[in-house]
Amino acid sequence: MDQATLRFAIQLAIIGFTFFMLINASALLVLAERKIMGFMQQRYGPYLVGPHGLLQPLADILKLLFKEELRPKDADRWLFTLAPIISVTAAFAAFAAVPWGAETTFFGLLDTPVKLGVADVNVAVLVVFAITSMGVYGIVLAGWSSNSKYSLLGGLRSSAQMISYELAYATTLASVIMLAGSLSLREVVDAQSGYWLGFIPRWYLFLQPVGFIIYVIAGVAETNRAPFDFPEAEQELVAGYNTEYSSVRFALFPQAEYINMTTMSAVATDLYLGGWHGPLLERFGLGWVWFLIKVGIILFTYIWVRWTVPRYRYDQLMQFGWKWLFPAAVINLIVTAAFVLYFNV
Amino acid sequence: MIAFIPLFPLLGFVINASLGRVLPKTISGGLASLVMLASFAVSLAVVWRVASLAPAQRVVEQTLYTWIASGDFLLDLTLRVDPLASVMILVVTGIGSLIHIYSTAYMHDEVDSEYARYFSYLNLFAAFMLVLVLGANFLVLFIGWEGVGLCSYLLIGFWFQKTSASDAGKKAFVVNRIGDYAFILGTLLLFVRFGTLDFQRIASATAPLGAESMFGTLSVATLLLFIGATGKSAQIPLYVWLPDAMEGPTPVSALIHAATMVTAGVYMIGRNAVLFSHAPETMVVVAVIGASTALMAGTIGLVQNDIKRVLAYSTVSQLGYMFLAMGVGAFGAGIFHLYTHAFFKACLFLGSGAVIHALHGEQDIRNMGGLKAGLPITYWTFLIGSLAIAGVPGLAGFFSKDEILFETFAHGHQILWVMGILTSLLTATYMFRLVFLTFHGQRRHDAPAPQHPEEEQPAAHLSHQPAQAGSHLPSAGSHRHDAGSHLHDAPAAMAVALVVLALGSVLAGYAGIPRALGGHNALGAWLAPSFSARSVTTLADRAVGEVGEPEAGEAGGAGVELSLMVVSSIIATSGIGLAAFIWLKRRELADKAASTFPGVYRLLLNKYYVDEVYDATIVQPIRIVSQEGLWRGIDVHVIDGAVNGTASIVEGGSTLLRRLQSGSVRTYAGSLFIGVVLILGYYLWR
Amino acid sequence: MIPLGHYLIVSAILFAIGTAGVFLRRNLITILLSIEIMLNAVNLSFVAFGRAQGTVDGQIITFFVMTVAAAEAAVGLAIVIGLFRHRESLNPDAFTSLKW
Amino acid sequence: MSETILFYLLAGVAVVASALVIGQRNPMYSIMLLIASFGALSGLYIQLDAPFVAMAQVIVYAGAIMVLFLFVVMLLNAPQEDGAEWDRAHPLRRPGIGRFGALLAGLLIVQLVWALTRVNDVGGAIGARGDAAAISSVRAVGRVLFTDYVFAFEATSILILVAMVGAVLLAAREGSR
Secondary structure: OOHHHHHHHHHHHHHHHHHHHHHHHHHHHHHHHHHHHHHHOOOOOOOOOOHHHOOHHHHHHHHHHOOOOOOOOOOOHHHHHHHHHHHHHHHHHHHOOOEEEEEEOOOOOOOOOEEEEOOOOOOHHHHHHHHHHHHHHHHHHHHHHOOOHHHHHHHHHHHHHHHHHHHHHHHHHHHHHHHHOOOOHHHHHHOOOOEEOOOEEOOHHHHOHHHHHHHHHHHHHHOOOOOOOHHHOHHHHOOHHHOOOOHHHHHHHHHHHHHHHHHHHHHHHHHHOOOOOOOOHHHHOOHHHHHHHHHHHHHHHHHHHHOOOOOOOHHHHHHHHHHHHHHHHHHHHHHHHHHHHHHOO | OOOHHHHHHHHHHHHHHHHOOOOOHHHHHHHHHHHHHHHHHHHHHHHHHHHOOOHHHOOEEEEEEEEEEEOOEEEEEEEEEOHHHHHHHHHHHHHHHHHHHHHHHHOOOOOHHHHHHHHHHHHHHHHHHHHHHHEOEHHHHHHHHHHHHHHHHHHHOOOOOOHHHHHHHHHHHHHHHHHHHHHHHHHHHHHHHHOOOEHHHHHHHHOOOOOOOOOOHHHHHHHHHHHHHHHHHOOOOOOOHHHHHHHOOHHHHHHHHHHOHHHHHHHHHHHOHHHHHOOHHHHHHHHHHHHHHHHHHHHHHHHOOEHHHHHHHHHHHHHHHHHHHHHOOOHHHHHHHHHHHHHHHHHHHHHHHHHHHHOOOOOEHHHOOOOOOOOHHHHHHHHHHHHHHHOOOOOHHHHHHHHHHHHHHHOOOHHHHHHHHHHHHHHHHHHHHHHHHHHOOOOOOOOOOOOOOOOOOOOHHHHOOHHHHOOOOOOHHHHHHHHHHHOOOOOHHHHHHHHHHHHHHHHHHHHHOOHHHOOOOHHHHHHHHHHOOOOOOOHHHHHHHHHOOOOOOHHHHHHHHHHHHHHHHHHHHHHHHHHHHHHHHOHHHHHHHHHHOHHHHHHHHOHHHHHHHHHHHHHHHHHHHHHHHHHHHHHHHHHHHHHHHHHHHHHHHHHHHOOOOOOOHHHHHHHHHHHHHHHHHHHHHO | OOEHHHHHHHHHHHHHHHHHHHHHOOOHHHHHHHHHHHHHHHHHHHHHHHHHHOOOHHHHHHHHHHHHHHHHHHHHHHHHHHHHHHHOOOOHHHOOOOOO | OHHHHHHHHHHHHHHHHHHHHOOOOOHHHHHHHHHHHHHHHHHHHHHOOOHHHHHHHHHHHHHHHHHHHHHHHHHHOOOOOOOOOOOOOOHHHOOHHHHHHHHHHHHHHHHHHHHHHOOOHHHOEOOOOOOHHHHHOHHHHHHHHOOOOHHHHHHHHHHHHHHHHHHHHHHOOHHHO
16 A cells, blocks of 8 residues: 555544544443442442443443434424434534644554544634534524424523523633644644643643633533533423434434533643643553543543532523623633733743 | 903893892992992003003003904904093993992882892993993994993883883884994995904004095995994984983983993094095085084974983984084094083983982973972082083083084084084073073973873883882872972982082093193093004194195184184073073063974974984885785795795605605615616626 | 636625525515625625735625624614514514604 | 535535525525525635634624524514515515516626626636735734724724624513613
């Protein structure tokens, strides 16, 4: 095989691997969620299917696949079908701009190194942000097309919530971008290599602690997770926007949600936790393992928070977003700007 | 500094006008008098400063701000005191103060708010009059000119509940407007000619020019200005308002319609002496009008029975003298007479006011007589004033009137001189007729019932004010029987004013003793710079030199002047004698004369029927033309027709066009879009 | 490379579609959408011109157009909501009472 | 070559989607189609070396403005174009007038294309002038935006504020003011 073909093949392989990992991530996260939930509630969680219930996700998928597809009589046929597709497409597409590993030649297999990640975009932060913001359409359309009041309310809540928290989210992103001086995630990650004083990693987490907290909170809200899971608050709206969905169409929503979580975590890792930079493993071209570990930690935090913090009230959510989170993000941005200007970073 | 002179009265006006309703009489009247006195004090200080300068530089001016700046036309609000203005401000503030003081007593029967209104008007008048005399250009003068007109209107119609008073006010205003219109035209003409409105600049621009031989711009402009002056100063043909103005309170007549405002025209001509002396035709007109007015008013004064009307015609007559002086180029003499006249005419008016006050509003001299004993102060001051106006040697009127007559004679206007002498005789006669009928003889109540309500209205105004004056001043009908029982002489405030003015009537003349009598004509010399374009030559020299008339030599002139003085003194005394003979000894002679020449008598009594003639020739035609032609014809058909026609066309067009206004947004967007396509298409086709 | 004219023709077509939409549709929301199409057509030509000139000014004008579009959409939709409350209709022909 | 194909693809999507936008009776579909059109336009912007504009197009237009539209449609829940006959008596409000407008729009296309044929400069390939990297970087755009256009930028911020206040005021229910 000549280099060009090899290169093409390897690129395809990277894309395939990413896709595979994402699908698995959603499956694994379902299991992890239930296991951790069980652990936190002092019970076992799923343990019958496979060893320690490891095959439970597979069983879930099979169950969903064999369920009957239902569509309410007055539902909008096209949009009802389109909604979950938009959701899951946006979720997958967003990850395309997220790099997850350093440049590598695959142990000398290639002449020139290849970048680990689906696509290397020089405005990756914006791309991720743009595509994530498309995800809201899936939920809104699902809510509207179901022709059900629970769904509609869920969809409305979701869109309002996402628009509100997008502001804080984008503003904290801007702080990091200012520090790194680039919109490219890869460059942001590379700006975090090395150590202060020899042992503290140069992560933006330490420069932007407030930003990181805001980012995580906004991320939780963006992905409609507890304690901000109003679009599907079961005590109020049955199941929110996906009340009327069943079978595969239904399965796509949680899947999109978990992929979004993963994307959020991955971007957080790239922006704040130094991405694939870490001791030891990097030397063997295995920085991406660090990446996986960091993403895993954040994902665990997501689940941990979900089963710890109770749900807010809806007005509290909006109030929190507009009156606390967004101002905090703006102040953080101003302070960062002043910092950058003063120290000429 | 200068600005305070008009500002003090203005302050008084503002306070009295705004707070007058709540102020007691003592405060409002006292305040009004006080601001006048303050203004007088400031005037004295300013005049002192002017006097301390060299004669050629006797000008003090203050520019308050630039009023109009339009292109190269720049007009400042400038006040200027020169010798002429200094005489005027002293007269206005001095005599004004006295009359204010007098008024505090005279108007005391009014209620508080009316009292304050009276004084606010009076103060406003003083402020405007001061602006008039201080203004350094035509426009500032015009502010004062119009302002005093306004105040005159307000004060004539002060008792506005009375129809005749408010009518008289309107008449004064309208007649004045005619003059003002001409005045504005004259001002504009001068602006077009000289590009400035400043008196000094106009004067210095005129000075190098020769006198206009035929009617030219200057003549027309000065004639127009003179028409303005005839309106303000009650000369033929616009004098008709002044006798009617006697409807106002008597102190007002004294201040405005005798001493100050009516002299504004004279002052204005004096102010533009240089300009006028370059327009000999105008000067002739001025002189002829002045002499004719003097004579005519004198004849009318001879037969009037209302004490104030006699004085009013006397005023018109004396103003005629002043214009005569102006017309012959004797500006100094004219202003001199203005100045002396202010004293004795104010004195006379105030005296008549004291009489009216004492008689509770009686104004008809046929109902008076024998008041000498009851009103000694009034009598003696009135007598002094009469002697002064008659021109008895040694008193103020003698010097000033003689100077006018001499100048007239010296400039070769013998006919005018004869008219002046005749007027002098008439003046002495009617004044002493007034004195004798009022103060001498027995108390009478023999006035016939008035024939023409407008013409003879003894004391009517007071009976028309039952609420205010009724209790204190009984109506005209009732007082005839009891009025004689308790005559009271002028109260202190009035007496002070009378005495001071009587003193002035005696002494004022000594400011300008002519050279012929060994004096220096100090006033003439003082005023001279004002009448020339910044040069010290006396006016008589200039005017004569420029007009090209033979100059009355100094030595020979003195001889002529002395002999003329003797003539006029004889005339004056003979007039007094005549009056004494007729109205003291042989009273029936007057009635006999009246019945012998009923036509003449009626003619004079009805003031030559001038009002009627005006009504027939001017007022009625205008009314008919306005009503039938302009209103029923042009206004209804042409103007209304045009307006209604326009409206109909618009309405018709709109009915069609409003179909386009569908209210639909898309239609509007469509029309917009059609425009876009059409414009784009046009540019592509081109 | 694509000639500038191609972009401009696309822009022209989009603009015309937008205007046609304003006339054809009887729904205020769709009309607003048509206006957005027109704005985007203009944006495209701005960016294309900017690229042809080699400057960023075209892009910057585009940002401003976007901001204005956002403001317009916010206010316009608020008005639409207000109108709908009054007439229970979104047909512009329902709101024709503001005339003569 | 691939660039040309991509251009025609994107342009085609943009035009067809836009045409469909105005062909829908259901505003919900219109909105979704318009988002598609915006996505295609965003691709054209990337082709024009304006990635930042492209992303802003997606974030602002597709991500915010269109959500707003969607929100309103959902809130009003009056999706179908109402066929009620409003005041059709007026001659200028007949349905035909809309077709006339569409005719005018067609005329406009003809005019614009005609105008383009009369300009010489548009035939040249784009990108011939200027450095792609110089104008595609966010840094360059930001520098010009905050220097030359800073006044316009600030004015825009005020515009946004005013629009925000106005929208809140307009949409607030009478009682809740």
